[in-house]
Amino acid sequence: MKAFYPKNGRVILHVDMNSFFASVEMAYDPSLKDKPLAVAGDEEARKGIVVTCSYEARKYGVKTTMPVWEAKKLCPHLIIKRPNFDRYRNASQAMFEILGQYSDLVEPVSIDEGYLDITDSFELGSPLEIAKDIQKSLLNQLDLPCSIGIAPNKFLAKMASDMKKPLGITVLRKRDIAKVIWPLPTVEMHGIGDKTAAKLSTLHIHSIGDLAKASDFQLKAHLGIRGLQLKERANGIDTRHVDPDAAGENKSVGNSVTLPKDISNQSKLLETLESLAESVSTRLKKKGYVTKNIAITIRYHDRKTISRGKKIINPIVEAKDIFLAAKTLFLNNWKGDPVRLLGITGQDLLDEDYAYEQLNLFSYEKAAQKEPLYNAIDKIKSKYGTSILQKGSDLQKEMKQKKL
The missing domain is CATH 3.30.1490.100 (DNA polymerase, Y-family, little finger domain)
Incomplete structure (x- = not known):
């Protein structure tokens, strides 16, 4: 299987659980499956917001951070579940225990996502086979869906995992950057929010490709060191290691x-x-x-x-x-x-x-x-x-x- 792995370089997976809180609730209560479901705060007090929602709810326009009363207008039959934090913690722990079976290098990023460096896991199969096995294991053992990105570094792996949801697996190589990543608007780049995208727009930088080719001087003048880091990411450069600690x-x-x-x-x-x-x-x-x-x-x-x-x-x-x-x-x-x-x-x-x-x-x-x-x-x-x-x-x- 070594033929599927680079001689010099790493193979990084980014595992991102799909609608994690809602998926955990559905795994706990299968009767909620295939129904519009939102995990949210106190709807009676009109202060509740949607923390996450099922893909069935998203079809009605329900989104994360939306107030519950607004979500109910869009989807009157929306099922609301209050957050169960212990349940989510336990599911997260079980998820990372499964990921640890595939590599010693697992870095949790949040309760529902993490990186794996599988460069030395070639005896388990090709990168794609390992990703498929992880996805299958999480479904079979925990009844939880995920999307996985496969790439030579953390940034590209994260971008890849966002490309197919739910239950997607995406391979993103450096040679794919110009075709796949550069045409996207800057706001779709991991690490850039609306505020930074707006700043870049004033510099006539609208796409990730524009950012990849932008002037170092101009970026540093307007965004400081962060601007140069973003340009590196846009060019697929990311030297960060997967750090379990x-x-x-x-x-x-x-x-x-x-x-x-x-x-x-x-x-x-x-x-x-x-x-x-x-x-x-x-x-x-x-x-x-x-x-x-x-x-x-x-x-x-x-x-x-x-x-x-x-x-x-x-x-x-x-x-x-x-x-x-x-x-x-x-x-x-x-x-x-x-x-x-x-x-x-x-x-x-x-x-x-x-x-x-x-x-x-x-x-x-x-x-x-x-x-x-x-x-x-x-x-x-x-x-x-x-x-x-x-x-x-x-x-x-x-x-x-x-x-x-």
Whole structure:
């Protein structure tokens, strides 16, 4: 079977479960199959939104993030199921256990998707045979459908898995990029949302092909380092490895500074924080991360040190957003005493390619308790574009708890 594998290079699969929450509900209760089904919040309070829905519901125009009352207008006989988080966690764990049978290199990306590096799994068959066997195993053992992309790197594998849903398997090679990927509008490229697509449009970059051939100078001037990274992706370049430990890492990026003298002037301290926010933002962008948790460190003249953190509902990377969160923390915790050292750290980092603020189990549960989830989604969509929300979950903390 080695003949089906490259001599130099990798074979990466991206496994993406189809309508995961809804599929889990149908597997649990087969009477729901072939019916329009939505997993959503509290429809009685008119605050519920559609987290995911079956393909039967989509035929009526029902979409993820749509308010339940609107979905009901489009499909009056729509079946609504409240989320069952334990059920989804268990199904996710079982899914990754099956994927682990095909490779030691499995990287969970969220509760319903992950990468496999099967380069050394040639004894199990060709890449296509392995993908078919995975799809069949997930269906037979868990009654859960998936789509799979096969490619030489993670970006192309992700693009491939999106091309045929449900139950699709797509092979995407680098030689296919010009024909298959380049004609697509930029908004359909993984890692680009409506907001970034709009910026690219002002530069007369409308297709992925346009982006692949765009000026480095122009991209960097308007999008910073991120612009050059997107151009690389558009050309099918992605050097990231499949990392089984990525989900469990406690990643952080921070900067601190010892002041030349103890300072108690608030405006000067805030200026220092602003400078630190710029530095953290630059480092995050360079590493390709966004942060969901901002922490500050304050060391006083007597060397007493405090650290305070703040979780962010939607991930941030821009200096102004980091500074705003740090400033709030500082003003709420600074006692007015002279300060010797200040620091800002971005924690709970996400790969920016997955920074669409996936509607994860944690944010869903907390938002449902603290505020109308639909209002939260409006803010996210307003800030990052209407394509920002996707079904599924960032499984980083879940992986620590469940030890997948």
